[in-house]
Amino acid sequence: xxxxxxxxxxxxxxxxxxxxxxxxxxxxxxxxxxxxxxxxxxxxxxxxxxxxxxxxxxxxxxxxxxxxxxxxxxxxxxxxxxxxxxxxxxxxxxxxxxxxxxxxxxxxxxxxxxxxxxxxxxxxxxxxxxxxxxxxxxxxxxxxxxxxxxxxxxxxxxxxxxxxxxxxxxxxxxxxxxxxxxxxxxxxxxxxxxxxxxxxxxxxxxxxxxxxxxxxxxxxxxxxxxxxxxxxxxxxxxxxxxxxxxxxxxxxxxxxxxxxxxxxxxxxxxxxxxxxxxxxxxxxxxxxxxxxxxxxxx
Numbered sequence: 001x002x003x004x005x006x007x008x009x010x011x012x013x014x015x016x017x018x019x020x021x022x023x024x025x026x027x028x029x030x031x032x033x034x035x036x037x038x039x040x041x042x043x044x045x046x047x048x049x050x051x052x053x054x055x056x057x058x059x060x061x062x063x064x065x066x067x068x069x070x071x072x073x074x075x076x077x078x079x080x081x082x083x084x085x086x087x088x089x090x091x092x093x094x095x096x097x098x099x100x101x102x103x104x105x106x107x108x109x110x111x112x113x114x115x116x117x118x119x120x121x122x123x124x125x126x127x128x129x130x131x132x133x134x135x136x137x138x139x140x141x142x143x144x145x146x147x148x149x150x151x152x153x154x155x156x157x158x159x160x161x162x163x164x165x166x167x168x169x170x171x172x173x174x175x176x177x178x179x180x181x182x183x184x185x186x187x188x189x190x191x192x193x194x195x196x197x198x199x200x201x202x203x204x205x206x207x208x209x210x211x212x213x214x215x216x217x218x219x220x221x222x223x224x225x226x227x228x229x230x231x232x233x234x235x236x237x238x239x240x241x242x243x244x245x246x247x248x249x250x251x252x253x254x255x256x257x258x259x260x261x262x263x264x265x266x267x268x269x270x271x272x273x274x275x276x277x278x279x280x281x282x283x284x285x286x287x288x289x290x291x292x293x294x295x296x297x298x
Contacts, residue, residue: 021054021056021057021060022057022060023050023054023057023060023061023064024054024057027050027053027054027057027061028064030046030050031043031046031047031050031061031064031065031068032068033046034046034047035065035068035072040192041192043065043068043069047061047062047065077120080119080120081120083119085117088117088118088119089115089116089117090115090116090117090118090297090298091113091114091115091116091126091297091298092113092114092266092295092296092297092298093111093112093113093114093295093296093298094110094111094112094113094268094293094294094295094296095109095110095111095112095293095294096109096110096268096291096292096293096294097109097110097291097292097293098110098131098133098141098289098290098291098292099289099290102171102284102286102287102288103171103172103283103284103287106133106134106135106140106141107133107135108131108132108133108134108140108141109130109131109132109133110129110130110131110132110289110291110293111129111130111131112127112128112129112130112293113126113127113128113129114126114127114128115127121152121153122150122151122152122153123150123151123153123159124148124149124150124151125147125148125149125150125151126146126147126148127145127146127147128145128146128147129143129144129145129146130143130144130145131143131289131291140171141171141289142168142169142170142171143167143168143169143171143172143289144166144167144168144169145165145166145167145168145169146165146166146167147163147164147165147166148163148164148165149161149162149163150162150163151185156187156190157186157187157188157190158184158185158186158187159184159185159186159187160182160183160184160185161181161182161183161184161185161199161201162181162182163179163180163181163182163183164178164179164180164181165178165179165181166178166179167179169274170210171283171287172274172276172279172283172287173209173210173276173279173280173281173283174207174208174209174210174280175208175209175210176207176208177205177206177207177208178205178206179203179204179205179206179219179221179243180203180204180205181201181202181203181204181221182201182202182203183199183200183201183202183221184199184200184201185197185198185199185200186198186199192229193228193229194227194228194229195225195226195227196224196225196226196227197223197224197225197226198222198223198224199221199222199223199224199225200220200221200222200223201220201221202218202219202220202221203218203219203220203221203243204216204217204218204219205217205219205243205245207248209280210280210281211280211281213280215247215248217245217246217247218245219243219244219245219249220243220244220245221241221242221243221244222241222242222244223239223240223241223242224238224239224240224241225238225239226238226239233259233260234257234258234259234260235257235258236256236257236258237254237255237256237257237258238253238254238255238256239253239254239256240252240253240254241253247278248276248277248278248279249276249277249278250274250275250276250277251273251274251275252272252273252274252275253272253273254270254271254272254273255270255271256268256269256270256271257269257270258295264296264297264298265294265295265296265297266294266295266296266297267292267293267294267295268291268292268293268294268295269290269291269292269293270290270291270293271288271289271290271291272288272289272290272291273286273287273288274286274287274288274289275287
């Protein structure tokens with residue numbers, strides 16, 4: 001009987017799976033250092049390398065990384081819950097020169113401000129730009145634009161949106177234009193180095209033209225927002241919006257390439273296209289604006 005019991009114990013021990021080894025202290029310290037950078041891509045890279053060099057500790061490494069990520073996420077959510085509406089905004093300001101073609105050909109000044117607040121359920125975005133130029137002692141370009149967009153996030157990719165904007169651009173044919181939009185958006189691509197958002201929905205537009213005529217119309221709005229980090233410090237972006245309406249449809253497209261210089265300072269070159277299908281008094285339908293600006297992030 002005793003001999004049989006001993007054989008059974010040996011059989012259990014030899015057939016039990018091997019226990020995962022503890023993470024070596026130096027490897028654990030390396031993973032923690034990667035986590036302290038706050039860069040998720042860096043943490044993943046270090047963890048993958050640690051598992052390749054220490055395969056016997058792979059399960060323990062995965063558990064450590066999961067624990068770190070859970071703590072970081074809990075801390076992030078707690079911080080967002082404690083913030084007021086005026087806290088947590090990030091963005092960048094820019095200033096530089098521009099070259100305009102179309103109804104005018106001139107050189108001038110460009111200023112811009114972009115702000116974003118990303119909460120648990122809500123994302124708020126504010127954009128403002130000002131372009132001014134003179135030619136032969138006369139104003140040849142003056143464009144003001146401002147917008148506010150609020151997104152309610154149903155999930156990590158799907159959201160509802162509300163957007164209001166105002167624009168003044170006499171050289172495109174109107175004194176002022178207000179647009180109010182509601183709709184839905186979806187993040188088709190959401191990766192660390194690439195994002196693509198598509199939006200669509202109905203809109204109302206009120207336009208006062210330089211001829212004195214005013215138009216209040218229902219429109220359809222479609223928008224594309226694309227960003228690609230081509231290489232460390234280099235980002236390509238494309239933002240395009242199309243308003244389809246009976247009297248005067250509008251296409252606005254901004255293509256930009258941003259190169260990081262030092263710290264929070266970057267250099268950006270961008271190309272703006274504004275196309276009106278029915279501008280007043282035989283103005284050019286298409287106006288373009290090329291900008292070269294310094295961008296400061298905060």
